[in-house]
Amino acid sequence: MEQEKKTRGALYLLSAIGVITMLAIFAILLPGANASARKREEGDTKAVFLIGEDSGPLALSDALHAVSGDALERAVCSAVLLEKYAGTSFAVSDPSVRANAEVVLALSEMLRAYAAANASYTLPIVTAGVESAEAISPLAGGYGVMLSLLVPKGDEMTAVTLENPLAAAFYAWLASNAPHYGFAVDPSGMLRYLGTPHAAYLFQNGMTLSEYLTQIKEKTAENPLAVKYGGATYEVFFVPDKKGGGKEIRLPKSAAYTVSGTNLGGYIVTVKQP
Numbered sequence: 001m002e003q004e005k006k007t008r009g010a011l012y013l014l015s016a017i018g019v020i021t022m023l024a025i026f027a028i029l030l031p032g033a034n035a036s037a038r039k040r041e042e043g044d045t046k047a048v049f050l051i052g053e054d055s056g057p058l059a060l061s062d063a064l065h066a067v068s069g070d071a072l073e074r075a076v077c078s079a080v081l082l083e084k085y086a087g088t089s090f091a092v093s094d095p096s097v098r099a100n101a102e103v104v105l106a107l108s109e110m111l112r113a114y115a116a117a118n119a120s121y122t123l124p125i126v127t128a129g130v131e132s133a134e135a136i137s138p139l140a141g142g143y144g145v146m147l148s149l150l151v152p153k154g155d156e157m158t159a160v161t162l163e164n165p166l167a168a169a170f171y172a173w174l175a176s177n178a179p180h181y182g183f184a185v186d187p188s189g190m191l192r193y194l195g196t197p198h199a200a201y202l203f204q205n206g207m208t209l210s211e212y213l214t215q216i217k218e219k220t221a222e223n224p225l226a227v228k229y230g231g232a233t234y235e236v237f238f239v240p241d242k243k244g245g246g247k248e249i250r251l252p253k254s255a256a257y258t259v260s261g262t263n264l265g266g267y268i269v270t271v272k273q274p
């Protein structure tokens with residue numbers, strides 16, 4: 001009997017020790033768990049710094065909105081020579097013609113697609129970019145290029161503008177296909193790179209870049225414009241520029257996004273939805 005009491009007492013003691021130990025473990029782990037949750041909550045976003053309000057693929061460049069000298073200097077510094085990418089799908093009129101690297105890659109891909117789809121012997125020629133043999137040209141701060149077309153004429157080849165009837169087939173192909181490569185095109189031969197969701201939206205809605213920017217300026221992160229393209233949805237919104245330059249916003253950590261200045265006092269942020 002005495003032995004049974006001792007055994008029962010030992011079991012009670014062990015149980016009490018076990019409970020105390022578990023409470024101590026919870027006391028240690030619970031604050032840690034809360035801290036981890038706070039860390040995850042804070043770590044779910046990332047800081048995005050907005051700079052260069054007057055430059056980017058969506059920065060307006062026209063008679064009323066000139067590209068600043070600083071923006072042009074940045075464009076020239078970041079531009080690449082198109083001659084390095086020229087070949088059987090396109091040529092350049094001068095070895096000094098340059099454009100933004102993103103533009104050059106999209107242009108090369110687009111004109112290779114044109115060459116593959118057209119058996120006729122015509123050759124697009126890039127005649128101007130951010131810098132030409134004569135002088136620095138605005139051309140949308142490096143996001144625009146001028147095209148003409150080399151076509152057969154008798155026994156020779158001759159260059160014609162896209163307004164020429166001889167270039168009608170090429171212009172028609174560009175008008176319907178350029179948005180899929182991020183370009184907007186006009187009859188003068190100017191190709192303006194905007195990025196695929198934006199170019200497609202302009203094409204689908206028959207808008208100019210100025211009209212598009214006016215619409216986006218009314219959109220916020222809480223009430224963005226939803227643009228559908230290529231099976232994906234993009235949320236597009238405007239962030240006013242901070243006086244004195246620079247602004248920081250926070251986006252989901254996993255967000256795929258692009259940012260462009262507008263030359264209209266703010267930035268356009270485009271977030272691709274998962």
